[in-house]
Amino acid sequence: MNALERIAANKDELLRAGMNKRIWSERIFQAIGIGSIMLGLIFLVVLLSSITLKGAGAFTTYDLRLDVTLDNDILELPENPTQSQWLAADYEGLIKQALREKFPEVTSRSEKRMLYPLISTSAGYQVRDFLMAHPEKMNTTQSFWLTAGADSIAFMKGYIDPQLEQADRRFKDNQIQWLKEFQDNDDVDHSFNLGFFTSTDSREPEQAGLRGAITGSLFTMLVTLVLSFPIGVAAAIYLEEFAKRNKLTEFIEINIANLAAVPSIVFGLLGAAIFINVMHLPRAAPIVGGLVLTLMTLPTIIIASRAAIKAVPPSIRDAAMGIGASKMQVVLHHVLPLAMPGMLTGTIIGMAQALGETAPLLMIGMVAFIVDIPGSITDSATVLPVQIYMWSDLPERLFVEKTSGAILVLLMFLACMNILAVILRKKFERKW
Structure with missing residues (x-):
């Protein structure tokens, strides 16, 4: 070689x-x-x-069947009671009497204190609603499926170990025996927990629900959408189509990009300082939460809208102007309709991000314990992420599953919003 x-x-x-x-x-x-x-x-x-x-476990609950005598001697209602008299009557007394009749061997005061919590305190509302709908049933005995107490539910779900020493568990041996008697008589029903979605917040875990938080989230998201979408789209159109390229425009664009990376709690501090302390808007109201989330969402919507506008080919603009259209007509009649799918996608993603925010809403007081369902954007309310935060700090075992269940509901909403964004993008996407 x-x-x-x-x-x-x-x-x-x-x-x-x-x-x-x-x-x-x-x-x-x-x-x-x-x-x-x-x-x-x-x-x-x-x-x-x-x-x-x-x-x-948050999506299931237990009810106990109990024969309740609707004794007016306990309720002390007049012949034609008013609304306030119906509401003020002692329905819990009826349930306690029914429990004593079912377990006549319970006579001591200490045993009665253990017997009554077998049934939730919300059971009185169930009896009240029945009587208000059927006043002719007064002084009769009716069979009711009543919500079990928190400790009863925890025991039936296996959260309380009966093998532990009685002093080390909340559910005592007597209570286990009484509950077993319900089970032996087929007086226990395991069903879907509809109250998790129809009830509002409560200190009692078996009564706590998400209706108030879901309503508050919807009002807050409505305010955010109504404000952020038109402002964000208008800002994107101006910056992309009409603004002159100078130092002022560059300064605005840089700040929009920087605002997208600002921690959300900063927007909460800004909202507390301006909207509550200066403008004196109602604290813990969806209108304030919506304004704060609007500030946080705007950079995302503006950036996504500008990207959608840039994706429209220049030939569309040139063709429209070639046939005599003005700049405004080009934007409104040609560019905006073609860029709208991308704008909607960016808006939905921004709204999904806002729906999961907790820190800025904590700063404006939406962490308050609120039982009533908000009727407008100015009523006190809370939202799903804040409700999860509040429940996670409570010690009862049933609140642990309620917290995780609320997280699943929030994830479902977020997944639906992201799926909607993907569907809109696929449906209206144009290939150039």
């Missing part, structure tokens, strides 16, 4: 070595990427599985 052949062979060997090294580097990079994705998916599955396992 002559010198030229040796040089050529060395070059081929170097090329093959370099190629093999590149191939192995690419394979290692791909393996790292796939491993990272798989690790992220594993963490996601573990997180969702943990939340689901803890929160599944």
Whole structure:
């Protein structure tokens, strides 16, 4: 082999070595990427599985059947009671009497204090609603399915270990025996917990529900959408189509980009300082929450809307102007309709981000304990993320599952909003 052949062979060997090294580097990079994705998916599955396992119990509840004598001697209602008299009557006294009749062996005061919590204090409202709808049933005995007490539900769901020493558990041996008598007589019903969605917040875990928080979230999101969408779209159109390229425009664009990265709690502090302390808007109201979330959402909507406007080909503008359309007509009749799908997608994603925010709403007082359902954007309210935060701080075992259940409901709303964004993008997307 002559010198030229040796040089050529060395070059081929170097090329093959370099190629093999590149191939192995690419394979290692791909393996790292796939491993990272798989690790992220594993963490996601573990997180969702943990939340689901803890929160599944929030969607079921237990009722106990009890024969209640609707004794007017206890209620002390007149012949034609008024609304306030109906509401003020002692319905819990009827339930306590029914429990004493079912368990006549319970005579001591301490045993009665253990017996009464078998039934939730909300059971009185169930009896009241029945009597108000059927006043002719007064002084008769009716069979009711009444919501079980918190400790009764926790025991039937397996959260209380009966093998523990009686002093170490809240549900005592007598209560277990009384509950077993309900079970032996088929007086226990396990059903879907509709009250989780129809009831408002409560200090009693078996009564607590999400209706108030869901209503507050809807009002807050309505205010956010009504304010952020038109302002964000208008700002994007001006910056992209009409604004002159100068230092002022560059300054505005830089600040919009920076605002998108500002921590959300800063917007909460700004809202508390301006909307509550200066403008004196009602504290803990959806209108204030919507204004704060509007400030937080605007940068996202503006950036997404500008990207959608940029995606419209210049030929569309040139063709419209070529047939005599004004600048405003070009924007409103041609550019805006074509960019609207991208704008809607960005808006929905921004709204989904706002729906999951907690910190800015804590700063404006939406962390208050509110039982009433808000009727307007100026009424006191809370929202789903704040409700989750409040429940997570409560010690009762049933609030643990209520917290996880509320997280599942919030994730469902977020998933629906993101799916809607994908559908809109796919449906109205244009290929240029």
